[in-house]
Amino acid sequence: MVTACNQLFQVSHRTSYRYSVPVSLSHHVLHLTPRSCMNQICHSTTLKISPIPTARGSGQDYYGNPVDFITLQHQHKELVMDARSVIEVLPRPVPKASITPAWDSIYVNLSRDTSEEGLEAIQYAFESPQTRTTDDIRAYARKSFPVGRPVLEGALDLTQRINREFTFDTTATTVSTPVEDVLRTRRGVCQDFAHLQIACLRALQLPARYVSGYILTHPPEGRDKLVGADASHAWLSVWCQEDGWVDLDPTNDVAVALEHITLAWGREYSDISPVSGAIFGGGAHSIQVGVDVNPLEQDN
Structure with missing residues (x-):
């Protein structure tokens, strides 16, 4: 039922x-x-x-x-x-951002956590081939994470900044475009924006994983939905300690809800x-x- x-x-x-x-x-x-x-x-x-x-x-x-x-x-x-x-x-309950733990306590606490959940989460705190950390990426991330800021507040702010400051452009990148190029050109697609936000979070030792899936799309008013017009989608999850994983979609500037369908998750696109x-x-x-x-x- x-x-x-x-x-x-x-x-x-x-x-x-x-x-x-x-x-x-x-x-x-x-x-x-x-x-x-x-x-x-x-x-x-x-x-x-x-x-x-x-x-x-x-x-x-x-x-x-x-x-x-x-x-x-x-x-x-x-x-x-x-x-x-x-x-x-x-439904995906989203914790109140202001009461999530301070971002700069996450890795310290997680490094001492020997539970199965903690050991699973900490592997996502490190860079992968498609989420390399650079000084520019770290500097971009730190604007959303002043000392002591609640982790989900910072992650939501970063989500909003990527959505506001980057242009969705299907011609700007390929599946192999380095994330530092996405930061430089400020253009890309959902995969690029997810990789960029993950790279930013991992630059601060915050666990983040890449999620692939689908999103329900709505046709323009007065038009029928075209067969085959939907597409695969990508977003990310950030680890919020006691609150677990919270899924964020920088392409649409939303916390993931009922219209996102998860296919798989891993460190980056190439895993899945x-x-x-x-x-x-x-x-x-x-x-x-x-x-x-x-x-x-x-x-x-």
Whole structure:
């Protein structure tokens, strides 16, 4: 039974690769099944793959995300992966920012915490290849974190500054653009803004993790929603000690709520990219991705 305050969604995520010459062998790791977590239940996922893989398996990655492994050992010039999921999103209580612990106490306390939760959180306090710390990044972060400021107050202020001072531009970056370039040009997409805020937080030894997923989009007034017009989305979580992880979306300047659907989380995008792997052959290739997020009627 879905309660009235929860939201039920159907998500379709279709990815197509087309190759100029046949691929004779390929191995892929897929993060296309949304994870169940404290604020979300993944009721079902159907993952159809064409051509049918020679071998296929599933499990969990290091971060606890569902993952599928496929191998194709026959020639193919196209690979299509179609994931369809039903997900229930639960309300996410956001603690009062002013009473969260001082940011400069977080790492000190966490370094003494031997609980499973503490040991899991502290690994996100350190930089990763896509969230390198620089003096400029640290200086940008410190503007939101004067000594003793409550951690969530500082994180929300940083979220607002990135939203206000950076321009969303799909042509400005690629998946490999360094975060210091994003800071310099002040342009990018949701992935870049999430990486930048994570790099800022980790520059101050604050644990932060990268979250990939989906967000419900609303068409302009008077227009129908276009099929396949939605897209994958990215945001971050910041560790607030007793209050746990709080999810923030700098692209939209919001604390994550009922219209955000979590797919996976890790240190950065490369840990949880929807499709990764290696191919033999293929030549030039093109990729098409279509995402649809639709609310479902709830049973009373």
